[in-house]
Each structure stands twice: as C-alpha cells, then as structure tokens.
Amino acid sequence: MRLSLDLNPQLPPWARLTHPVLRSVLQRERRRRTPAGRVLAALVGGGMVLGMLYAGVDAYRRGLALGVSSQGESPVFSVLYLLLLCLQLFAQFAALLLASSLLAGARQRESWELVRVTSHGAEMAVWARWAAVFFQLRWVLGMLMVPRLFFAARMLAGVADYHGHQLDLAIMGITPGVSIEAAIGLLAALMAAALVQPVVIVALNAAAGLLLAVVFGGGRLFQVARTVAVVAQAGVFGVALSSGWVVLNGDPLSPAYASMSTGERWSSLFLLAVGGDQSLRFMNLQTTLRAWADVEYGVLLGAAILAVVLVEALLAGGVVGWAARRAGRPVRA
Amino acid sequence: MGRWSAALALGVWIALAALLAGARWLGQQAAAPGFPLPQADGCWQGVCFLDLAPDLIPATLNAHPGVVPGSARRVVNPAAPGEQRVRFLVRQGGRVYAVELVHDAASYYLAPEAPWLRLGDVVTAWGAPERITLLADQIGLHYPAQSLVVFVLHRGAGTATRLAPSDAVVGLAVLRREPAGAEGRVYYPPSSGWRGFGVYHFED
Numbered sequence: 405m406r407l408s409l410d411l412n413p414q415l416p417p418w419a420r421l422t423h424p425v426l427r428s429v430l431q432r433e434r435r436r437r438t439p440a441g442r443v444l445a446a447l448v449g450g451g452m453v454l455g456m457l458y459a460g461v462d463a464y465r466r467g468l469a470l471g472v473s474s475q476g477e478s479p480v481f482s483v484l485y486l487l488l489l490c491l492q493l494f495a496q497f498a499a500l501l502l503a504s505s506l507l508a509g510a511r512q513r514e515s516w517e518l519v520r521v522t523s524h525g526a527e528m529a530v531w532a533r534w535a536a537v538f539f540q541l542r543w544v545l546g547m548l549m550v551p552r553l554f555f556a557a558r559m560l561a562g563v564a565d566y567h568g569h570q571l572d573l574a575i576m577g578i579t580p581g582v583s584i585e586a587a588i589g590l591l592a593a594l595m596a597a598a599l600v601q602p603v604v605i606v607a608l609n610a611a612a613g614l615l616l617a618v619v620f621g622g623g624r625l626f627q628v629a630r631t632v633a634v635v636a637q638a639g640v641f642g643v644a645l646s647s648g649w650v651v652l653n654g655d656p657l658s659p660a661y662a663s664m665s666t667g668e669r670w671s672s673l674f675l676l677a678v679g680g681d682q683s684l685r686f687m688n689l690q691t692t693l694r695a696w697a698d699v700e701y702g703v704l705l706g707a708a709i710l711a712v713v714l715v716e717a718l719l720a721g722g723v724v725g726w727a728a729r730r731a732g733r734p735v736r737a
Numbered sequence: 738m739g740r741w742s743a744a745l746a747l748g749v750w751i752a753l754a755a756l757l758a759g760a761r762w763l764g765q766q767a768a769a770p771g772f773p774l775p776q777a778d779g780c781w782q783g784v785c786f787l788d789l790a791p792d793l794i795p796a797t798l799n800a801h802p803g804v805v806p807g808s809a810r811r812v813v814n815p816a817a818p819g820e821q822r823v824r825f826l827v828r829q830g831g832r833v834y835a836v837e838l839v840h841d842a843a844s845y846y847l848a849p850e851a852p853w854l855r856l857g858d859v860v861t862a863w864g865a866p867e868r869i870t871l872l873a874d875q876i877g878l879h880y881p882a883q884s885l886v887v888f889v890l891h892r893g894a895g896t897a898t899r900l901a902p903s904d905a906v907v908g909l910a911v912l913r914r915e916p917a918g919a920e921g922r923v924y925y926p927p928s929s930g931w932r933g934f935g936v937y938h939f940e941d
Contacts, residue, residue: 563760564760564763570857573902588758592753595753596753599753600742657893657894657899697935698936714747717743717746
C-alpha cells in the first residue's frame, strides 16, 4: 500500500488508487467474488504453482531439461523456467480476458449511457479499466518480476567473472565485431527489455482486450473475436518457443544445426524473445553469450528486442487511447 | 501511459549499462585467481625447468616459497620408466593446487590433478592464441610467442568442437624456444585459426 501511495504522484490520475472510477471498478470486481471463491482460487493457483515447481525440481534432479538446454544453465534457472513460462502465458491471457470482460460488462449495464454522456466519462472508464488489470494481476506480475530481478543480479555478478573480462572474452571473434562499450550497451538493452517485457506484454494484451470490447461490443461476435485472439496468441507463443528452442537447445555441432542459415537462427531467437518467453531465456548470461558466439549478429538481438518493447509500450498506450475515444463517441441510432 | 513505459524502459537501460560497467570494473579490481601461469620467458614462478637437471627439480620446488614444503616428490610411471614426473602442491590465493609436472629436454608439461584453471583465465592473461589444433581427445591452443600450448578436452564429435571460457584446462605445455632466426611455424592438421569462443569445424 505504501508503495502504491508513493507511486501515485507519478501515475496519470485514472491510474491512481484514489481515483473514483478505478476504485469503483476494483470494488465491483471484489464484490463479484465471494470470500470462499477467492480462497478456492488462491488454493488452486498456489497448488498449480507448487506442482510446477516440484516438476521443475524433479526434472532437474533426473537430468531432464524442461525447455532449457542442459549446457551452461544454472540450477535455479532450469528449475524456474517452465513455471515462469506458464505464469507468463497465464498473465497474457488473463490481461486480455479481464480487460475485455470489465469493459463489455460495464457497457451492458444501464449506467453506461450515464457514464458516456458525462464529459470524458467513457474515456476515463476505459483508461481506468486498463489500470484495473494491472492492480488485479499485481501478484502474478510480482511473481514474474522478482525472479527476473534475481536473474538480472546474477547476470551482473557473472559479468565480473574472469577478472572482469567475461564480456571481453565473449566478443572475441563474433560477427559483427563490437567494442566493449557497445557490448555493455547491447547487453544492458537486452536486460532492460527482459525486465520490462512482462509488464509491457500485459499492457498490450489488456489494450487489445479493451479494443475488442469497444469494437465488437458484448455480443456473440465479441466472444468469437476474443477466442480468436486467445488462440492466435497461444499459436504464436508455441511457434516462437519451438523455433527458439531449436536454436538454443539444439546441438550446434549437428549437421541439422549447421544447415540453418544465419537469418533463420537470428529470427528464431528474436521470435522466441518477443513472441514466446519474453526474453526469459536470455536472462541467463551464459545463454546470451552463447547466442552472441553461435549466431551471427546475435549480439544485436538486445537492441532489436528493446526497440520492439518500446514500440509495444507506445502501441499499448495508443490502442487504449483510440479505444477510449471510440467508446466516448455517440452511438448511431 | 505508453510514453511513460517507454521512458521507464530507457531509464532501466541506462541504469543497467552503468551497473554492468561497474560490475566489470569491480571484477578487474579483484586479485587474479587461479593457478599461476608460466612466465613469458618459459619459466614458472622463477623456476626454469628446462634449464634444470632432472634430479634437482624436486629439491628446487620444495625450496620454492609458493610450493608446499616437502610436497614435491618424484613419481615413477611403470609404463614409461624413462619419463620424469614430479608431483607437488602449489599454494596460491588461499587455495592449494595439486600439480603433476612431466618434463624432458625439450619441454615441460603442467597438469592439474583436479581442475584449477579455466580456458577463459588463460585467454584473459595471454590474449588470443595464434592457432588451435585437434590432438586426439584434446584441443591445443598455441601461443608461439610464449612457446606455450594450453590443452582442453575435445567436447565434440569428429573434427567439430566447441570452445567456451569455462572449459577446464587439462594441461599447460612450455616448449623450449626455437633458435633465433628460425622462421615459420608448422601446425599439423586438423587445425584452425582462432575465431573466438564458439563452434569450430577443423580443416583436415
């Protein structure tokens, strides 16, 4: 709570907990769930998290790699990777579904017309529902962010290895050749992207959910559009993971690996980072440095991913803004 | 809000770049770890094995301040009775390293009894090798200016291998220097020029 209050002055008015629209959205959602329902959801969620954690530990003990390569991955990373991946996908789906449900539900109530005729009422309602998604998913976002901060700290410690020459060794002979200053900037770009990606992808999905609710209303077409959006996202997620894993988990000495072109390898890693695990794999320093060595222009991945994340962040804001303006337009009879 | 997130991402980027530069600088301030490497003149810790009579080596090592007193002793290899082998313990940076020295008139070879040095430590100290060669189950990294060859295990199949900074060094060979005026070096295949760490496909 203290953190929220401290952050409040930095946030736009509609994203502050003190804002009446946001407060009413959050209170309505709280009232919608009974205490027993909340306990059940917490038990089911906690059980699933513990189950996946156990699966990760068990697989690591038996020498099985769940989504990660057995070469150069730290035990903590190997254990947590699958759990974080599932949580990430859950957060993406939840953001899209929550945002669209919140707005579609509000538009179906009779009070929506009153909101709409109020000056900037509908716009404010859309923005507040976007902010409400972050408050509702704050625990999931926290569970995604804390391990990433831990991995970032491990990466910083890893850079000090080899008498402070870890990066100097990594850039020897890579294509394109880069200076140590550029390597630091590019690694920082990759880490920055990886740290903000979970928040940005939730923002983008919530924005997409609001857009669907505004464009399709709350009828059958809306349900179909929402299902298509979820299925499409799951498809992209699966394709991105499998293509990235072929490069990162494959045997670089095998003929199949050697037959892949530079462009194929690079685009597979890029797709993994922006459409799959949101750069989680690259939060292991050895994996990132292996990608720099094995994939030509791999050192530039960080800059490319950060550029995409910046575009996604701006796009999310733009989409919500457009949806808010559209929601406030008068309805044609 | 989108601009706010973008500004946050840029701020995180700049902060991380500063932290990475700081971590690198801190690492460089730490004392050099690991087993002491041979010197540029071909000697090791002031002991010039190539100039010593084989019988004097254990006593010379036992008198050396970096060697655990009394630890140096000759080892007889029944399979190669003419071979000169000495085992000794080196104390460095609060750690003790068990070493086996194999020597003859033309070279000496230091091998760890347990991993004590990584390839990245050697490349940090000596820079890039001139050439790397595949020798049965080992990869040799050649530093002709120092008459030094560093060996790591071949972790690949056939003539393809992968080199990583974390590879454990399995031996350091110091060769007697070629006479002045000798030019050109011959590397027997399969060998390759140094292209940094990563995957190598040796030329036959």
